[in-house]
Amino acid sequence: MHILGNQALRSRLQEALRTSPPAPAYLFLGPRGVGKALTATWMAARLLCSGPEPPCGLCPACRKVHSGNHPDVLRIDRVEGKASVGIDDVREGISAVQLRPYEGGYRFWIFSEAERLTGEAQSALLKTLEEPPGHLVLILVAGGEDALLPTVTSRCRILRFGPVDVQAVADSLLEHGVSPERAAVAARISSGSPGLALELVGTGEIWDLRESALDLASGLPGSQTWQALEVAASLEALKTGSSDPKADLTRVLDNLMSWFRDALCLSVGGDEGLLVNVDRLDTLRVLASSSSPRSLDRALQAILEAFDHLHRNVQPRFLLQRLCLELSRVGA
Known part of the structure; x- marks a missing residue:
């Protein structure tokens, strides 16, 4: 299994597993798409492998782990359409991990989005963290610690x-057959997240949403009120088919943020190597030359406010109308 990046961390983990038993519980923290869940899978394969140099990737145990069919690896993933992982999911898992391993020397319990565990679910998990079975390796994968109870994190x-x-x-994207221009843009948009970059180029709908959002954004500065409201309606209509009602709007706002941030960078004489949307450099130069840094900074503040409104469940139509009216004033 090839995992891009964080090689030093995995080397230290490999050495620790070679010289001593695993800890009862781990917490893998970091941005989305940087290999945390893949490392959890690698670790399970490493400890369940029956080959001479684990993880060999070829033995029955390794193949079962990588295919998601190993009886000693229990994964708790968020159900599509549900915002959280509840106490019932955890209680069911607690019963399962108390059993002795079926095939290997350990049983793994992996939570792919641990920050989505409800408070009740985390409290239910505490008993297992305090008195784990000797064969259990629990791995919590999360973007940050804020949503996790201190009593949980302190035991990992x-x-x-x-x-x-x-x-x-x-x-890496070039090796997957992605064009050089698209690979460069996707890598920058992802902020160093291979998983997010692959998601962007691998799903035409997400890339198309980005293209449409930037086309609309480029026409906002200096537009009339009625034009700004039309853009707001068009942005609201951009969809990728995601079951999460906030996911597409978040993508729209992310693209607007990167667009006006690039323009601000150029307007103050910043390095073009820092830009995200390098495939639209000519249009960005025009926007930067015709807009003051102050107005571009106001645009970024308006987008941040829109993110805040989204998290507070403000209606998307109202949120986008207000935002587009503010962005229409860029350059004024």
Whole structure:
């Protein structure tokens, strides 16, 4: 299994597993898409492998782990359409992990989005963390610690994952057959997240949403009120088919943020190597030359406010109308 980035961290983990038994519980922290869940799978394969140099990737145990069919690896993933992982899911898992391993020397319990565990679910998990069965290795994968109880995090060995070098992400995309221009843009948009970069180029709908959002954003500065409201309606209509009602609007706002942030960078004489939307450099130069840094900064503040409104469940139509009216004033 090839996992891009964070190699030093995995080397330390490999050495620790070679010289001593695993800890009862781990907390893998870091941005989305940087290999935390893949490392959890790698770790399970490493400890369940029956080959001479684990993880060999070829033995029955490794193949079962990688295919998601190993009886000693229990995964708790968020159900599509549900915002959280509840206490019933945890209670069911507690009963399962008390059993002795079926095939290997350990049983793994992996939570792919641990920050989505409800408070009740985390409290139910505490008993297992305090008195874990000797065969259990529990791995919590999360973007941050804020949503986790201190009593949970304090009982875990914490490994912190960082972003991957942007050029390394772009090179990886080239190996997947992505065009150089699209690979460069996707790597920058992902901020060093191979998983997010692959998601962006692998799903035409997400890339198309980005293209449409930037086309609409480029026409906002200096537009009339009625034009800004039309843009707001068009932005609201951008969809990828996601079951999460906030996911597409978040993507729209992310693209608007990167667009006006790039323009601000150019307007103050920043390095073009820092830009995200390098495939639209000419249009960005025009926007930067015709807009003051102050108005571009106001645009970014308006987008941040829109993110806040989204998290507070403000109606998308109202949120976008207000935002687009503010963005129409860029350059004024």
